[in-house]
Amino acid sequence: MVRIVYKLRPAPYWRIPEHESWFSDMAAKGCHLKKVGLHFAKFVKGEPKNTRYRIEASSRKRMEPEQIQENSEKGWEYVDGYQYFHVFSSPAEFNALELHQDPLEYSSQLKEVESQLSAKASISFFGLFLMMLLIASFWFIDGTPMLVLIEGVVIPQTVLTLFIANTTLNLQRAASSISALRRDLSDGKPIGHVAPEKKHHRLSAITAFIFTLIIGLSAILPIIQLVENEASTLPETSENLPIVRLAEVDQTPGLVRTEPSDFDEEIDWGNYYSVQWSPLAPVQYEAYESGVISGELWKDDSGDGEYLPTIHSRVFQLRPPGMSDRLMADLMKRYSYSSSEKNYAEINHPDVDSLVIHEEGDLKEVFASKGKTVLYVQYFGRAEMEDIIEQSIGKVLQFQ
Incomplete structure (x- = not known):
């Protein structure tokens, strides 16, 4: 056998x-x-x-x-x-004869090999440059690299860029190796057939194994995210969801859910929630909810349109410790729009590690964290900030 x-x-x-x-x-x-x-x-x-x-x-x-x-x-x-x-x-x-008896002849034969490897390295470098520009725009265009890392969407593309970088480096090193071999042959030196010490072998093998493992894991990462991530229409009532609901903060009588804008869609994107997964944050929730009060205006008889309060929530349960503060900072950057940092106020609260609020007119935002849990709530309506803070802290504590 x-x-x-x-x-x-x-x-x-x-x-x-x-x-x-x-x-x-x-x-x-x-x-x-x-x-x-x-x-x-x-x-x-x-x-x-x-x-x-x-x-x-x-x-x-x-x-x-x-x-x-x-x-x-x-x-x-x-x-x-x-x-x-x-x-x-x-x-x-x-005791067979060596394949090449004439070093100069073999050196000439290797010139085309070197040229092909160099050309491929140049093409690969150009592709790598474009990929790096694209990846950099994903990571840094809005200055929130920690949030991008936590969301995990760009990780496979980043690993792919590293793979292209490794391929480019290998092509360049291969071309340089053939060039060095050609120089030795041109000087009349025969090809050596003795390898360096075996320690170098083990290091190269371990490096190749780790790199192959990383590439393999990154290849299955999008599949895991596709299976784990899902979006659904928000149920009318959901006590178990760790998100702040519109009805929990806005007690205005007559408040009902807005009608779906597109009846052909399976999901009402005006009232939905999604469950997401990433390696660094295996539990993530995002929800958007909108309501309306028939005949109610934003301002009394001002003609500014119907009263349409909305709420947007995001919750992260992080895997590694020590990332909460940085994630909160990136969330503030992501959703700050034109707001100045001076409009954000940090508040000491005994139930959470960190609490930051932002209020401008009808716009109210809460950023809270405790341990590995980070929560963000953006509300647009007439509810009091104190009610939003109370509900937000309750959802954070639900994870503890």
């Missing part, structure tokens, strides 16, 4: 001596190279053998059959190729 073993490659793909030595070391342990992947190498278990490996760089990702045949006549069997590098093996007892 054939036994297959997969091993994380110990170095970036352009490090020729490290891979040649590693493949030989694995063969001596009874693991014989079968296929080389992006991060892993596939081996077949068997008897330990003393096998030499050589890697040939080529401008073609598929080795020409004529070249394979020529190397075979020298005693080298084609194993597999990855990127622009192709692996050949030969039993040590064959």
Whole structure:
């Protein structure tokens, strides 16, 4: 029965001596190279053998059959190729001739490989630049990076940008490695086949594993958010929802819910709530509610239109401690609009760690936190600020 073993490659793909030595070391342990992947190498278990490996760089990702045949006549069997590098093996007892006897000729052959890698690095750098501009606009355009991080929507795109940055760096390093190899060959120096100490191998393998793990987790993050996040029309009464309801702060007689603006929608977006998830805030609620009193005006007989109070709530249950203050500051920036910071007042309250209020006419806002819970309420109507504070603190304590 054939036994297959997969091993994380110990170095970036352009490090020729490290891979040649590693493949030989694995063969001596009874693991014989079968296929080389992006991060892993596939081996077949068997008897330990003393096998030499050589890697040939080529401008073609598929080795020409004529070249394979020529190397075979020298005693080298084609194993597999990855990127622009192709692996050949030969039993040590064959004492096969080196693939390239003329360093200058091989140096000329590598010029096209270097050019292709450099061109790809340039294209990748341009794409990376555009991605960085886009991501930076998401993170910093309104000066609320902590809120963006907590919401978690931009995390996959950010990791993708890091992946592109890593790819760009690898292409540039690969081009530089081939350039250095060409210089050595031009100076008449033969290719070295001795790898550095194995400590470097372990470090490269661990780094590649961690990076691969991060990329994998970021790939499934949008799927988790898609499954966990949901939006629904607010029920008329909901005692268990940890959000401040319009009827709890506005006691005006005759207040009823506004009619949906679009009857074709399954959700009344004028009266809805959503449940959201992110790695740093696994519990998030957001709600918007609007009401109307028929015949009631904003100001007595002023003709300013019907009285239409609204309330907008956001609640966050954070996972790591110590993020509440920064999140509150970002929420104030996100919803401050044209308001000045001097219009925000911090109040000491025995039941919460932090309480900030903002009032301008009929607009009233409350920012509160306790432990890992942060709440934001924006109300537009005639209710007193004290009622909004009382209800907001009650919802915060509901999480404790």
